[in-house]
Every structure is written in C-alpha cells, then in structure tokens.
Amino acid sequence: MYTTLKEVTDRAEKLNYTVGAFNTHNLEMLPDMIRAAKEKGAPIIIQTSVDTAKYIGHENLVAVCKSMATKEMVDVVLHLDHARDFDDIKEAIDKGYTSVMFDGSHLPFKENILKTSAVVEYAHRFGVSVEGELGTIGGTEEGIHVDDNDKVYTDPKDAIEFVKATGIDALAIAIGTNHGQYKSKTEVNIPLLRKINAVVDVPLVIHGGTGVKETDIPELINNGIRKFNVGTELLVAWTKTAKETFGDTELNKSLRHNVIPCNQAVKEIVKSKIDIFMNKKDTTFKKEQTISV
Numbered sequence: 001m002y003t004t005l006k007e008v009t010d011r012a013e014k015l016n017y018t019v020g021a022f023n024t025h026n027l028e029m030l031p032d033m034i035r036a037a038k039e040k041g042a043p044i045i046i047q048t049s050v051d052t053a054k055y056i057g058h059e060n061l062v063a064v065c066k067s068m069a070t071k072e073m074v075d076v077v078l079h080l081d082h083a084r085d086f087d088d089i090k091e092a093i094d095k096g097y098t099s100v101m102f103d104g105s106h107l108p109f110k111e112n113i114l115k116t117s118a119v120v121e122y123a124h125r126f127g128v129s130v131e132g133e134l135g136t137i138g139g140t141e142e143g144i145h146v147d148d149n150d151k152v153y154t155d156p157k158d159a160i161e162f163v164k165a166t167g168i169d170a171l172a173i174a175i176g177t178n179h180g181q182y183k184s185k186t187e188v189n190i191p192l193l194r195k196i197n198a199v200v201d202v203p204l205v206i207h208g209g210t211g212v213k214e215t216d217i218p219e220l221i222n223n224g225i226r227k228f229n230v231g232t233e234l235l236v237a238w239t240k241t242a243k244e245t246f247g248d249t250e251l252n253k254s255l256r257h258n259v260i261p262c263n264q265a266v267k268e269i270v271k272s273k274i275d276i277f278m279n280k281k282d283t284t285f286k287k288e289q290t291i292s293v
C-alpha cells in the first residue's frame with residue numbers, strides 16, 4: 001500500500017531491519033525501483049529532492065507510487081528529501097507525498113527546533129511523517145557543499161532535546177557519512193551512533209549511504225538505523241550505462257533499447273541493497289541500554 005515513513009520504520013524497528021530510501025532521479029528508473037522491492041518482498045521509500053519533484057511533477061510521482069503500490073502490492077513511501085523551505089514542504093504534502101524531511105541542520109539549534117516543529121505541526125495534520133536533521137553531513141548535495149572542516153557530528157544531548165521538542169518521526173544523524181561519496185568508503189562513527197540510539201526513541205536515518213562499507217551495515221541496523229538513504233550509487237549506475245548505450249546508438253533506434261539497461265542497472269542495485277538492509281542473519285539483537293552519554 002501507499003504508506004508513511006512512520007508505518008514502515010515502526011515495523012522495521014520491531015523486526016530489526018532498515019528500510020532502503022532510494023532517490024529517483026528521473027521518471028524512467030522509478031517503476032523498476034518499486035519492482036525491485038516487490039521482488040524482494042520489502043517496503044521501499046522513494047525519495048526526491050525538491051528540484052527533482054519540480055522537474056518530474058509532484059502529481060506524476062504520487063500517481064506512479066500510488067498505482068504501483070496497489071498493483072504490485074508493495075509498501076511504498078514517497079518522501080521529500082532535504083527541503084529547507086516551508087513552501088516546498090507544504091507543496092509536497094498538499095500534492096500527496098506521505099513523508100517529508102525538513103533540513104534545518106544549517107540553522108542555529110533553537111531555530112532548527114522552531115522551524116522543524118512548525119513542519120511537524122502542519123504535516124501531522126495530514127498524517128504525513130517528518131524527518132528532521134541534527135549535525136551536518138559532509139559532501140555535496142543539490143549544489144550545497146559542506147567541507148570536512150565544517151562537518152559537525154550529532155550531539156546525543158542535543159538529540160534528546162530536539163526529538164522531544166519537535167515531535168519528529170525520524171532523525172537524520174551525522175556520524176561521518178558524506179553526500180555524493182561513491183569512489184571511496186567512509187569511517188562511520190559507530191560508538192557515537194550507539195550513544196544516540198541509547199537516548200533517543202525515534203528511528204534514526206543515515207544519509208550518504210553509498211559511501212558506507214557493506215560490512216558496517218549490520219552494525220548500523222543493530223543500533224537503530226531504520227531508514228538508509230542511497231542516491232549517488234543509482235545515479236552513477238544509470239549514467240554509466242546510459243553513456244554506453246547511447247554512445248553508439250543509431251539515431252532512429254527506439255529509445256527504450258537504450259533506457260531499459262539503465263533502469264535494470266538501478267534495479268539490480270536496489271535489490272542487492274535490500275538484501276543487506278533486511279538483515280536476515282541477525283534478528284535477535286537487543287537494543288543497548290547501558291551506555292551513558
């Protein structure tokens with residue numbers, strides 16, 4: 001069914017897995033992303049930036065996600081990623097998104113609380129989930145660049161106050177990941193994640209998931225990561241395949257011959273990520289309760 005972030009992360013918390021949140025970059029790749037989830041019997045979060053939503057059209061994205069959720073019988077969440085402007089959030093909610101992220105991480109702490117609270121107040125009226133962010137994730141996303149020197153890890157004490165004061169449904173944390181990283185892998189600060197997870201009772205979100213080592217993922221899941229963002233890897237795979245297929249195509253050849261392999265490349269990545277995210281090897285982990293901040 002077409003559902004919310006809160007619904008899918010609540011279930012993931014009970015069964016100790018994480019839900020893949022995959023950025024769609026165009027309308028072409030979207031159906032195969034949802035089919036990948038269907039084949040794996042997993043829920044999926046489809047997310048778009050504000051600019052991608054405007055490029056494709058919010059209503060078109062909502063229509064595809066809704067119809068495929070029903071037809072394919074798969075849980076699909078449509079989430080707005082990294083919105084900084086209340087009007088963009090309002091537009092997505094009014095047009096049928098089921099989840100939004102307000103990114104106030106660049107604001108002073110109190111202002112982040114105030115603005116995130118206003119988003120929660122509006123979104124919850126319509127049953128829409130809200131993700132907030134504390135700390136700064138490195139790298140570049142949608143033209144906004146954060147230098148390594150400006151990266152600020154999430155402070156567990158701030159996280160307690162932020163979650164309590166805002167009423168958010170999920171919290172994006174900064175524990176060393178970077179947006180756009182795909183050639184190398186990052187060192188994730190797992191001890192910090194443990195501390196945050198021990199004191200905060202909302203699902204936690206990892207951004208810049210492409211740069212996370214596969215071997216770290218079970219540890220992240222076991223410590224409360226319930227939404228795992230992957231964007232760059234899909235973008236790179238689609239573009240790489242497109243360069244090959246379009247490179248020497250005949251001008252009058254049907255476009256689908258060039259585009260289907262691109263979508264397939266994305267589908268295979270989504271499927272392999274979901275295999276890792278479902279965390280089937282370890283479902284007995286108990287949340288660490290003894291760590292002090």
Ligand SMILES: [Zn+2]
Pocket residue numbers: 082137141179207208229
């Ligand atoms: Zn992000």
